Structures are given as structure tokens and as C-alpha cells.
Amino acid sequence: MEGAFIYGTTINDEEVVKDFRAFVTTHKVDKNEEDATYMKQLRKVWEQQEDKAKGIKFSVEGVHVHQFSPTLYDHLVSYPTEVVPIFDRELWSLSTKELDVEPEELGTCQVQIFNLLDKDCRIMRCMNPTDIERLIMVKGIVIRCSDLTPDMNAAIFRCTTEDCKNEVKIVLNHWTIEEPTKCEMCGASHSFQIIHNDCGFTDRQVLKLQETPELVPDGETPQNVAIVVFDDLVNQVRPGDRVQVTGIYRAAPVQQVRNWRMRSSVYRTYLDAIALEYSKAQRVEAAPNMDNYGLTQASQLPKLSDERDLDPMTFSEDEINWNKRMRELGQETDAEGNRTIIRKLIQSFAPSIFEEDEVKKGLLCQLFGGTPKPISSKGRCRPEINTLLCGDPSTAKSQLLQYSYKLAPRGIYTSGKGSSAVGLTASINKDPVTKELVLESGALVLSDRGLCCIDEFDKMDENARAILHEVMEQQTVSVAKSGIVCSLNARTAILASANPTDSVYNPKLSVVENIKLPKNLMTRFDLIWLMLDKRNRDTDHRLAMHLLSMYSEGGQAARVDPEVDAEAFRRYVTFARQWVFPTLSDEAAATLESSYMDLRNQGSREVITATPRILESLIRLSESLAKMELRETVRAADVHEAVRLLKAATYAAAVDPETGLIDWEQLIVGVSAGKRKRMKDLETLLQELMAERGEAMREDAVKAALNEKLGERKEQLLNDAEFSSALRAAEQAGVLRRHMKMIEPAGPLAS
Numbered sequence: 001m002e003g004a005f006i007y008g009t010t011i012n013d014e015e016v017v018k019d020f021r022a023f024v025t026t027h028k029v030d031k032n033e034e035d036a037t038y039m040k041q042l043r044k045v046w047e048q049q050e051d052k053a054k055g056i057k058f059s060v061e062g063v064h065v066h067q068f069s070p071t072l073y074d075h076l077v078s079y080p081t082e083v084v085p086i087f088d089r090e091l092w093s094l095s096t097k098e099l100d101v102e103p104e105e106l107g108t109c110q111v112q113i114f115n116l117l118d119k120d121c122r123i124m125r126c127m128n129p130t131d132i133e134r135l136i137m138v139k140g141i142v143i144r145c146s147d148l149t150p151d152m153n154a155a156i157f158r159c160t161t162e163d164c165k166n167e168v169k170i171v172l173n174h175w176t177i178e179e180p181t182k183c184e185m186c187g188a189s190h191s192f193q194i195i196h197n198d199c200g201f202t203d204r205q206v207l208k209l210q211e212t213p214e215l216v217p218d219g220e221t222p223q224n225v226a227i228v229v230f231d232d233l234v235n236q237v238r239p240g241d242r243v244q245v246t247g248i249y250r251a252a253p254v255q256q257v258r259n260w261r262m263r264s265s266v267y268r269t270y271l272d273a274i275a276l277e278y279s280k281a282q283r284v285e286a287a288p289n290m291d292n293y294g295l296t297q298a299s300q301l302p303k304l305s306d307e308r309d310l311d312p313m314t315f316s317e318d319e320i321n322w323n324k325r326m327r328e329l330g331q332e333t334d335a336e337g338n339r340t341i342i343r344k345l346i347q348s349f350a351p352s353i354f355e356e357d358e359v360k361k362g363l364l365c366q367l368f369g370g371t372p373k374p375i376s377s378k379g380r381c382r383p384e385i386n387t388l389l390c391g392d393p394s395t396a397k398s399q400l401l402q403y404s405y406k407l408a409p410r411g412i413y414t415s416g417k418g419s420s421a422v423g424l425t426a427s428i429n430k431d432p433v434t435k436e437l438v439l440e441s442g443a444l445v446l447s448d449r450g451l452c453c454i455d456e457f458d459k460m461d462e463n464a465r466a467i468l469h470e471v472m473e474q475q476t477v478s479v480a481k482s483g484i485v486c487s488l489n490a491r492t493a494i495l496a497s498a499n500p501t502d503s504v505y506n507p508k509l510s511v512v513e514n515i516k517l518p519k520n521l522m523t524r525f526d527l528i529w530l531m532l533d534k535r536n537r538d539t540d541h542r543l544a545m546h547l548l549s550m551y552s553e554g555g556q557a558a559r560v561d562p563e564v565d566a567e568a569f570r571r572y573v574t575f576a577r578q579w580v581f582p583t584l585s586d587e588a589a590a591t592l593e594s595s596y597m598d599l600r601n602q603g604s605r606e607v608i609t610a611t612p613r614i615l616e617s618l619i620r621l622s623e624s625l626a627k628m629e630l631r632e633t634v635r636a637a638d639v640h641e642a643v644r645l646l647k648a649a650t651y652a653a654a655v656d657p658e659t660g661l662i663d664w665e666q667l668i669v670g671v672s673a674g675k676r677k678r679m680k681d682l683e684t685l686l687q688e689l690m691a692e693r694g695e696a697m698r699e700d701a702v703k704a705a706l707n708e709k710l711g712e713r714k715e716q717l718l719n720d721a722e723f724s725s726a727l728r729a730a731e732q733a734g735v736l737r738r739h740m741k742m743i744e745p746a747g748p749l750a751s
Contacts, residue, residue, distance in 0.1 A: 009079045019072040027068045055107025062116040080135040080248050087111040114246045114275040124223040137246045144208035154200035157192040159183045203234040226270040240410045240446035247273040301581040326575040330630035339629045348562035350403040353396045354546045362527045368627045370620035371581045384493035391531035397497040401453045410450025412443045416460035425477045447492040457496035472524040526617040527649040582626035584634045591636040595643045
């Protein structure tokens with residue numbers, strides 16, 4: 001074969017040039033296209049680049065290269081270090097001819113290869129030495145991003161001879177810069193010294209990529225790999241992002257002692273990234289313009305009516321078609337003129353779970369979220385909705401958690417007993433390269449702008465649970481460890497599930513007594529759903545038929561498919577989160593005010609039935625309901641539906657089991673109104689008793705004295721169980737602290 005072969009390879013330089021030029025100028029992804037796909041893309045990229053001297057980044061799919069020429073694809077995958085620079089050079093040559101400009105006016109062109117064939121996709125634990133210096137693709141979760149470091153791409157060396165001062169520029173070649181050994185001007189050997197201030201540098205960052213949970217075999221720990229990114233790929237991802245990385249697998253010798261030439265025989269491997277792509281399979285994409293907490297004006301949020309999602313200069317034709325379909329889906333109405341999208345989403349959300357439509361609607365509200373508010377002097381108002389599922393076993397709490405986790409952007413799933421305080425926030429580790437202490441993000445920081453699902457919430461350690469107080473309201477995680485003091489963003493929605501302490505929910509006790517969670521943590525949940533297993537012959541029959549239809553042949557044939565398929569569901573939620581930001585109308589604001597006042601005045605006068613947190617929850621729920629229907633204005637009907645959801649969830653959990661009235665204060669202090677009244681009576685009696693006796697008394701003496709004092713009322717307080725529990729609860733609440741010093745405990749109180 002004629003032509004020049006690249007040393008050490010089977011690649012013919014001229015053949016690669018000819019094939020790549022033909023691929024760009026002739027290949028059509030869609031046979032109905034008039035122009036070649038990549039020529040049209042090349043013109044579009046140059047049109048969007050205002051400063052031509054900066055050059056462009058040009059994306060090419062590996063699958064398309066294989067469709068055009070399997071030989072060219074094999075050369076690309078087997079020898080990427082040699083072939084990718086040829087692609088860059090020829091793309092620049094094509095650009096100069098297409099744009100008809102002087103070569104000096106155009107910057108460099110860099111080809112970014114992504115979406116390789118399945119045979120070139122690797123699982124981290126299956127990467128081996130045969131993959132070194134090959135182009136591969138791996139998937140994973142980013143768990144750490146290093147600081148930016150300069151990486152030299154051109155060096156200036158100056159001769160140190162007194163009368164010479166000759167300068168030589170050496171450009172990066174095959175990832176190394178060779179220091180000149182002899183000066184051509186004066187003939188001196190090894191006289192060159194590098195001039196750092198005149199050298200050229202590019203940005204460099206190291207990412208730590210970990211295997212996704214679904215790829216980890218049972219009983220094994222997840223593997224990780226270092227990813228080195230340069231130039232425009234720097235700061236493109238954050239910890240918690242799921243990405244697909246296409247790059248060259250490399251091995252570098254380890255320098256055991258700094259400033260020594262000696263290297264270890266064990267090489268450190270890493271992936272030299274060429275392209276980063278967000279993983280989109282079965283998950284809602286995190287909107288690229290959702291960093292809106294830094295807004296100073298609400299008008300900076302994009303509006304759906306501006307139709308910026310249909311801009312052909314920004315989006316491809318396929319993306320525009322999907323956006324049009326999402327708009328049509330949100331506008332569909334029934335015979336009465338009411339929009340049907342919410343009903344369709346509920347029916348398509350976790351279709352394998354029987355009924356529970358109210359709970360599914362609440363979880364959909366959490367998935368869509370509220371509208372980000374501009375930062376002002378009044379502080380931050382979070383748009384994320386926190387939800388707690390509690391109740392009897394086998395009521396599909398964990399299944400609902402799993403479904404939300406798989407759908408949410410940047411979703412993290414963890415279990416209560418297996419989560420530590422460090423695992424939730426951040427850990428301090430030593431960087432293997434720089435040997436410096438660095439922070440490694442925990443579950444709450446990894447799920448920033450997403451959803452953190454915590455199963456078995458009631459079994460969490462107290463130290464781990466205490467962290468959630470700051471996260472659920474201030475949306476930050478404060479860390480002060482090993483000289484590192486910082487505040488990390490944790491703008492995440494918390495979805496937790498908890499089981500009662502006695503396995504079965506006891507309706508005679510409050511939700512706080514059933515689950516034994518910290519009292520002030522309960523008020524930070526916008527929705528608290530009680531999922532109880534009630535006996536009902538008709539409901540049990542329908543549930544049995546529903547479960548059997550999932551496994552029997554006849555049942556599967558009769559089963560109704562979801563009205564919104566999984567791909568459309570994911571894209572619809574992504575579209576709403578990215579382009580719809582509802583605002584409150586005057587009518588909705590007035591309805592919110594009246595609804596809040598109505599909630600505030602429910603129950604007896606001594607009991608708190610609503611707090612300002614309830615009002616903020618109603619605002620978030622109303623905005624999420626409007627967002628589901630792609631409306632930019634919150635209506636009064638949305639407020640009424642939000643109030644109904646709140647009553648069906650949180651207020652049903654806040655009912656005092658003794659009085660049957662709403663008692664929001666029991667979520668704050670952990671004791672119902674009836675018990676609070678008894679403790680107050682007990683405190684009053686103890687005050688009178690201590691004033692009469694004026695001496696320390698044992699518990700049995702206290703009982704005897706109170707027995708005389710109460711007379712006929714003694715049965716209300718003085719049976720052993722009631723007296724001990726009331727006395728102990730009163731002590732924990734602090735109302736008897738000054739009197740308990742005068743009592744010498746005996747019996748149950750001794751422990």
C-alpha cells in the first residue's frame with residue numbers, strides 16, 4: 001500500500017486523511033437530508049463562535065464513524081493518540097476552505113469523539129492492561145472534583161550562557177515536552193533553563209469517577225478511576241453527576257519520592273478524557289440553567305412564552321421536536337376542557353404499585369419542585385419539597401422511594417442504619433497525587449439539585465440525623481474538620497421512609513410516639529404521609545387481582561399500559577423543571593392568606609394548628625401543581641388542591657389521638673395536647689405538695705401524698721404506668737426540672 005505509515009502502527013496517514021474527509025463531507029445520518037450531517041454541523045458551530053481565533057470543539061459520534069467505515073473506526077479506537085490529531089488537522093483544513101478565510105484567522109479545531117460501540121464500553125472493574133492506549137468509554141458517578149491546575153502545552157527554554165541567551169520554543173508532542181540538549185547558537189550542551197512566565201498553559205482538572213450502584217456486583221465494593229480533563233471540559237460536571245466519559249486509557253509511572261528520578265514499577269492508570277456526556281437513561285436530566293439561587297431579579301428566569309426552547313440556533317431538530325411534543329402533552333384536555341396531564345402522570349408513576357394516588361401525587365410534586373426565589377435580605381426560601389412516608393410494613397414505601405430515586409436528577413439512595421454522619425456530609429481524605437487533605441462529598445452534597453432518598457429513616461444514628469436539621473431548611477452542610485472550614489451546598493429534596501417502633505402503626509398514639517423521631521425534625525417535612533394497612537374486603541380483593549395480573553399470563557394480557565411512556569415521562573419532567581417557573585397571582589395570594597388563616601384557627605384555642613412553615617409548604621405545592629400543567633401562573637384552584645393534599649397527608653398525621661383535633665404542636669414538642677394538660681396539672685400539684693412538705697420525697701411517698709390530695713381524681717394520674725410515664729415525660733419536657741431536684745427517685749425513675 002502506498003503512503004506514509006505512522007511508526008509503530010498499521011495506520012496509513014493518507015488513508016486516514018482521505019477517509020475522514022469523505023466522512024465529514026458525505027456521510028448522512030438521515031438519508032433524507034440534503035446536506036451531509038457533519039458539514040451542516042460544522043457550519044453551525046462556526047456561526048455560533050463569534051471569535052474565530054479561539055477555535056471550536058466539534059462533536060463526532062463513534063457509531064456514525066463505524067457506519068461509514070469500520071476500518072476508520074478501528075484505527076480510531078486502536079490508535080487514538082495518532083488518529084485524533086489527524087482528525088483535528090483535517091477538520092481545520094476543511095474549515096478554512098468552507099469559510100474561505102486566511103489560515104491565520106482560524107483557531108484550532110478539536111474533535112470530541114463520544115458514543116462508541118458497545119464492545120468499546122468498559123465497566124471499571126473489567127478495565128485491564130490490554131485497554132491501555134486505546135479509546136474506551138466508561139459510565140459512573142462523579143464523587144470528587146479537584147482544583148484547577150495549570151498544565152504546560154508549550155515551553156520556552158533560554159540558554160544560560162552569558163553571551164548567548166538563545167530562546168527555543170518546544171511544543172507539547174505525544175504528551176511530553178523534550179528539553180533541548182544542545183544550543184544551536186553557541187554550541188553549549190545542557191545549558192538551557194525553562195522560563196516559566198513565558199510558557200503556555202491549559203486548564204487541567206482531575207475527577208474521581210465511581211461505579212453506579214446498579215453496576216456493582218452483589219457483595220462487592222464499587223470501583224473508581226481517575227479522569228483527567230482539559231480546556232473546555234474543566235468545571236463541566238459536579239460531584240453527584242452521572243456521566244459517560246470517552247477517553248484514552250493511560251498508565252503513568254509513580255514518582256515515589258518527590259524530586260527523584262526513580263519511578264515505581266507499578267503504574268498508576270487514569271483516563272485522559274476527550275468528551276463528557278451526561279447519562280440520560282431512565283433519569284430526569286438536571287436542567288443546565290437551574291443555578292438560580294444567585295438571581296437578583298425574578299425576571300431573569302426563562303419564560304415558556306418566549307419559546308427559547310424552540311430556538312434552532314441552540315437546539316437540534318430532534319430536541320425541538322421533543323419540546324413541541326412536551327408542550328402538546330401539557331395542553332391536552334378532556335371533554336370538559338380540563339387538562340389531563342396530572343391524571344396521566346399519576347397513572348404512569350410507579351404503575352406496579354396499587355392505588356395510593358394521593359401519595360403518588362405528593363411525590364410528583366416533590367419531583368417537579370417549586371420555583372427558585374431570588375436571594376434577598378429576607379434570606380433564602382427553598383423550592384425543594386421534603387416528604388416522609390411512614391406507616392405499616394408492606395405498604396410499598398420502599399418501592400415508591402426506589403421509583404423516585406431512579407427518576408430524579410442526581411438521585412442518591414441510602415439506608416438509615418448504613419449511613420454515618422461523615423457519609424452524609426463530607427469526609428476528609430488525602431489526595432494520592434498532591435498528598436493534601438481534600439474534602440470528598442457525602443450523599444447530601446452529591447444529591448445537590450436532586451433527590452436524596454433515605455430508607456429506614458427511624459433507624460438512623462442520632463448524630464447522622466442531627467445533620468438533617470440544617471440541610472432541610474438552610475440547604476447547606478457546614479464542615480469544620482482538620483483545618484478545613486466551609487459550607488457546602490446541599491439543595492436537595494429529602495424523601496424518607498420510616499416504620500413504627502412496634503412494627504405496626506398504633507392509631508392511639510401520635511405519629512411522633514409511633515416513629516420516635518426528633519420532634520423539631522418532623523416540622524421540616526412538607527408532607528407526612530401515613531400509609532396504613534386497613535382491612536377492607538373490596539380493597540383487598542382488588543389488590544390481590546392487581547398483584548396477580550403482574551405474574552399471570554391472562555393478567556398480563558389484560559393489563560393497561562401507562563398513558564405516558566417512560567421516555568416521555570422523563571422528558572416531560574425535565575422540560576417542566578427547565579422552562580416553567582410559575583409565579584403567584586393576586587387571586588392565588590389572597591386564597592393562600594385565607595387558607596392559612598383557616599388552618600391557623602382550627603382546633604382548640606390552646607393548640608397550634610399551623611405555622612409559617614405550613615404557609616411556605618403551601619406555596620411550594622401550589623407552584624409544583626402549576627408546573628405540572630406547564631402554567632406560568634399559580635391559580636386559586638392550585639392553592640385549594642395544595643391545601644387538600646396537605647390535609648390528606650400532614651394534617652392527618654398531626655391529629656391528636658385522644659381529642660381527635662389537629663394538634664401541630666405535638667410535632668414540635670412530641671407530646672399531645674391531652675398529655676401536656678396532665679403534665680401541667682401534675683406540675684401544679686407537685687408545687688403545692690412541695691410547698692406543704694418542704695422536704696425531699698421518694699416516689700412512693702409522692703404517690704401517697706397525691707392520693708390524699710386528689711381524692712376521686714386519683715385514677716386519672718396515679719396508676720403506676722400513667723404516673724411514671726407522665727412524670728418522665730414532664731421531666732424530659734423540662735417543666736418539672738426544678739421540682740425533680742427535691743424528689744429522690746425510686747422504682748422506674750431510678751434508671
